Amino acid sequence: MTNLSYNLNKIQKNSQLNNQSYYNFKDVIYGDIKIPDYINNLMQTKEFKRLKNIRQLGFCYIDNDNLSNYSRFIHSVGSSYLSGQMINQINSFLIKNNKETIPERKSEMIQTAMLLHDIGHGPFSHSSEEVFKYSHELRTRDILTGETEVNEELKSKWSKEEIKQIIYIITKLPELKDYSDKYTPMLKSVACGQVAADRMDWFFRDAYFANMKTDVDKNKIIKAFEVFQNENKEYELSLNKSAVPEIEKMLTERYQRFKEFYYSDTSNLSNKIWLNFIKRFKNNAINILSDNYTSELSDTFIKATISPEKITLDEFLSIDDNTFIDSFNKISKHSEDKVLKELSKPFNKEKFINIETNDDEMVKSILGELFNTNLSETYSLFKSEYSTPLYKKKDEIKINDNGKIKNFSEITKIDINKRLNINYISFNKDILNEEIKEKSEKEFIRNENINISKYINIYEFSKQKE
Numbered sequence: 001m002t003n004l005s006y007n008l009n010k011i012q013k014n015s016q017l018n019n020q021s022y023y024n025f026k027d028v029i030y031g032d033i034k035i036p037d038y039i040n041n042l043m044q045t046k047e048f049k050r051l052k053n054i055r056q057l058g059f060c061y062i063d064n065d066n067l068s069n070y071s072r073f074i075h076s077v078g079s080s081y082l083s084g085q086m087i088n089q090i091n092s093f094l095i096k097n098n099k100e101t102i103p104e105r106k107s108e109m110i111q112t113a114m115l116l117h118d119i120g121h122g123p124f125s126h127s128s129e130e131v132f133k134y135s136h137e138l139r140t141r142d143i144l145t146g147e148t149e150v151n152e153e154l155k156s157k158w159s160k161e162e163i164k165q166i167i168y169i170i171t172k173l174p175e176l177k178d179y180s181d182k183y184t185p186m187l188k189s190v191a192c193g194q195v196a197a198d199r200m201d202w203f204f205r206d207a208y209f210a211n212m213k214t215d216v217d218k219n220k221i222i223k224a225f226e227v228f229q230n231e232n233k234e235y236e237l238s239l240n241k242s243a244v245p246e247i248e249k250m251l252t253e254r255y256q257r258f259k260e261f262y263y264s265d266t267s268n269l270s271n272k273i274w275l276n277f278i279k280r281f282k283n284n285a286i287n288i289l290s291d292n293y294t295s296e297l298s299d300t301f302i303k304a305t306i307s308p309e310k311i312t313l314d315e316f317l318s319i320d321d322n323t324f325i326d327s328f329n330k331i332s333k334h335s336e337d338k339v340l341k342e343l344s345k346p347f348n349k350e351k352f353i354n355i356e357t358n359d360d361e362m363v364k365s366i367l368g369e370l371f372n373t374n375l376s377e378t379y380s381l382f383k384s385e386y387s388t389p390l391y392k393k394k395d396e397i398k399i400n401d402n403g404k405i406k407n408f409s410e411i412t413k414i415d416i417n418k419r420l421n422i423n424y425i426s427f428n429k430d431i432l433n434e435e436i437k438e439k440s441e442k443e444f445i446r447n448e449n450i451n452i453s454k455y456i457n458i459y460e461f462s463k464q465k466e
Contacts (some may be wrong), residue, residue: 353426
């Protein structure tokens with residue numbers, strides 16, 4: 001089992017500062033940082049500690065061992081600290097311009113919100129949202145308002161209305177919009193904008209753990225943080241024009257990472273394999289659970305696999321990446337269900353053939369003809385469809401251009417309309433082999449050199465002729 005724990009002994013009680021106790025914490029990105037009591041108390045709750053075993057980048061760790069020790073826990077701590085630095089910079093700007101500063105209570109609120117913004121993530125981070133059919137934002141709301149240690153700790157410092165405002169800042173759930181005030185638009189931008197504590201922390205932390213180089217200077221961006229009041233007298237985040245070159249570099253680098261790293265075959269296919277694993281386990285649960293070894297699988301894992309939509313909050317909080325990794329290992333060694341066994345094996349890219357198309361029905365038809373079998377229901381095909389823009393116009397970055405507030409899209413020199421689209425289908429030869437043997441009880445004679453693209457082209461050409 002991979003150990004994702006962090007040595008909390010690194011946090012040591014420090015002297016009083018501004019009438020508040022702090023703890024020292026050595027972070028790989030920001031160096032020595034100070035963590036106030038109210039943040040440390042939240043970090044000690046079991047719900048937050050669980051994030052040590054939720055990998056930040058899901059299945060990307062398969063390609064890079066360094067990512068095995070990169071969790072939502074440390075990203076959340078970093079995001080909390082960074083949000084506080086952003087508010088400090090905004091206050092410096094306000095003081096310089098002889099304006100009223102952001103109240104300390106609001107600074108504490110955003111730091112609390114950012115510490116807890118990912119607490120609703122399930123195993124393998126975003127991948128589990130497809131399994132449980134429930135967003136991590138909704139799960140975050142449930143954890144922060146439910147019978148949890150986090151909720152008890154929040155109630156010791158914040159009112160019910162403030163807790164709902166904290167949730168609204170990080171989830172944007174429309175039913176909580178009434179808990180806004182004049183500072184909320186700015187706090188939401190600091191939390192979830194395109195140049196925000198969340199995105200900036202994972203941008204630099206991903207680079208550190210994945211050994212990716214970055215030329216972006218985070219300090220130049222943070223020092224450009226400013227604020228203005230809109231026509232409704234609400235505070236909105238803006239950045240000085242001096243930061244535009246760094247923002248352009250960050251957006252461009254981030255786009256390239258999605259193209260080359262985040263959407264890699266390993267990450268994409270591992271996610272799809274997991275979904276097919278869940279589907280196979282659920283469809284054949286009676287036979288699978290009759291195997292003796294399944295008594296070693298946890299009841300929560302079985303329920304999360306067979307009925308993920310019915311899992312309770314307590315059950316959800318009892319599972320993490322290791323819950324599934326341990327179960328995958330047991331199933332791959334002992335399962336009598338050969339298809340499930342293949343689905344639970346460690347990822348091996350060599351077992352897959354990628355086909356540049358998004359027409360899965362066409363692929364099923366061609367493979368069915370090639371191998372003389374009905375593939376209307378198959379666990380061997382994996383459809384990957386992803387789309388990511390370089391820039392989101394609906395979340396415009398506001399730029400202060402010599403006293404005039406402009407949209408980033410008005411002044412940037414980069415192509416903000418670029419969008420990465422990924423569409424392809426993969427099939428796993430070994431899984432297909434087991435399916436055919438299961439259906440026909442005959443050995444499938446594999447041809448390792450089958451050029452599936454050739455068959456796709458012939459099929460499309462023949463259809464055009466018709």
